[in-house]
Amino acid sequence: MKQCIHLLRGGLLLTALTLAHAVSAANDTPTLGELTPIGAERAGNTDGSIPAWHGGLDKNAGTLADNGAPSNPFADEQPLFKITAQNYKQYQDKLSPGLIAMLNRYPETFYLPIYPSHRTVAVTDSTAKSVEHNLASARLVNDGNGLENFEGAIAFPKPKSGLEVMWNHITRYRKGSFKLITDSVAPEPSGDFSVVTTEQRFTLAEHLTGYEPGDADDVLFFYSHRITAPARKAGEVVLVHETVDQVEDPRRSWIYSSGQRRVRRAPNTAYDAAGPTTAGLRTADSRDMFNGAPDRYEWKLVGKRELYIPYNSYDLASPTRKYEEFIKPGHVDPSVTRYELHRVWEVEATLKPGKRHIYSKRHYFIDEDTWAIVEADHYDSRGELWRVGENHGYFHYGVQAPLIAMEVFYDLQSSRYIASGLTNEQPKPYDFSYRASASDYSPGALRSAGLR
Numbered sequence: 001m002k003q004c005i006h007l008l009r010g011g012l013l014l015t016a017l018t019l020a021h022a023v024s025a026a027n028d029t030p031t032l033g034e035l036t037p038i039g040a041e042r043a044g045n046t047d048g049s050i051p052a053w054h055g056g057l058d059k060n061a062g063t064l065a066d067n068g069a070p071s072n073p074f075a076d077e078q079p080l081f082k083i084t085a086q087n088y089k090q091y092q093d094k095l096s097p098g099l100i101a102m103l104n105r106y107p108e109t110f111y112l113p114i115y116p117s118h119r120t121v122a123v124t125d126s127t128a129k130s131v132e133h134n135l136a137s138a139r140l141v142n143d144g145n146g147l148e149n150f151e152g153a154i155a156f157p158k159p160k161s162g163l164e165v166m167w168n169h170i171t172r173y174r175k176g177s178f179k180l181i182t183d184s185v186a187p188e189p190s191g192d193f194s195v196v197t198t199e200q201r202f203t204l205a206e207h208l209t210g211y212e213p214g215d216a217d218d219v220l221f222f223y224s225h226r227i228t229a230p231a232r233k234a235g236e237v238v239l240v241h242e243t244v245d246q247v248e249d250p251r252r253s254w255i256y257s258s259g260q261r262r263v264r265r266a267p268n269t270a271y272d273a274a275g276p277t278t279a280g281l282r283t284a285d286s287r288d289m290f291n292g293a294p295d296r297y298e299w300k301l302v303g304k305r306e307l308y309i310p311y312n313s314y315d316l317a318s319p320t321r322k323y324e325e326f327i328k329p330g331h332v333d334p335s336v337t338r339y340e341l342h343r344v345w346e347v348e349a350t351l352k353p354g355k356r357h358i359y360s361k362r363h364y365f366i367d368e369d370t371w372a373i374v375e376a377d378h379y380d381s382r383g384e385l386w387r388v389g390e391n392h393g394y395f396h397y398g399v400q401a402p403l404i405a406m407e408v409f410y411d412l413q414s415s416r417y418i419a420s421g422l423t424n425e426q427p428k429p430y431d432f433s434y435r436a437s438a439s440d441y442s443p444g445a446l447r448s449a450g451l452r
Helices: 003-028 097-105 127-136 162-170 442-451
Strands: 080-082 112-114 139-141 147-148 177-185 195-204 220-229 237-243 252-257 260-267 297-311 339-351 360-366 373-379 385-396 399-413 414-422
Touching: 139 162, 139 339, 147 414, 162 297, 162 339, 195 414, 237 260, 237 442, 252 442, 297 360, 297 373, 297 385, 385 442
Parallel strands: none
Antiparallel strands: 080 112, 139 147, 177 195, 177 414, 195 220, 220 237, 237 252, 252 260, 297 339, 339 360, 360 373, 373 385, 385 399, 399 414
8 A cells, every 4th residue: 555655656746747847848948929920029119109010911901013013001101201411410329320421421412201110021821930940940050151950931030149130131031932023223423324134033942843852951042143134234144052051062153154155153153252233333242231151250249229221112112113213323312212210130240350351341230020131331441331231122912021122232432323123114023923943943054044
């Protein structure tokens, strides 16, 4: 009898210990708590100028134009006020150094129209699921140059370092596979410009068909672009296999030149190399505001702050606007832009001793609701602010994905700039039904793409 009692007590003790361990393990499991499904703060700010997040816009938030662009759900709104070179000091705690520099560089013509803030970005179920996995499993490897146990989108929804924030930008959600036709312009100081048209294709590794499991485990995404206009540049094609760790396994890239009619490796399509369509105004690793290997910089997470940033740029993306309306000398016409107050992550990158790059320091501001870089300041070797990058984005509610109306880089020294990602004058710029096979992103497919 006593033996039975001891066994019973032992069993109860074992059960209690097992339950306690289970509760402890559950408590140790990371959760997003009061954050959104991708790691932004759900609550608004104290004075209500930044609203709470209530799920973003649904698919019926507006209508689509003939070219697929969404209508502006805030078309009736007027600016609350304008920030100019004359009044910016009263707002400078909510302005990036780059925007302050632009106001001082163009005091008579550049300003920021400030609109009411709207948190329009919705989160798909698949994105939320992958973020939940990444929260528990994803981690940096090889001194932060690569990822491990990552899937889907947004590697670090609760980042603890500047590198983790930058990886969130690189791995942010932007549809699994799509084809996009965009225009870019690089005006002369006089304002004269010509248009370069590019057909781009993008596919995440897990959305690619026709390959054996394991073949693309080291690839984050596949990308290609083909210049279609003007005629003198048409036919050049670039192919990129973007690897997960570009230090241990450098980016694999190829180029097809229509003049030479041959495919060759392009190992220098990285870091501070200048692209053929950038007029020398943007480096290879500044495309998409930042891309590629982070190994040449020390990354400091400054923290979070409230900032006036380009946001909900539906008007700028409208097909009713022609490029000649807003591509002006020195900078884009501010009347077509829209700035709102939002919370951003702030990251500073400082060039490591012994490393080479034309930018000695880079200063990034990353939107909490998309993890996209929205403002980027670039400093020259003397430590002086040189170039200012901006991402004028919007949430395409029709396809439930953040898109870019315009990516612009201003050169404060030359008074020139490059604006890319423009779709206003393209009759059918978007193709989100695009599905790709492994052969579509093979070097052998480059030549046929260049001859189309």
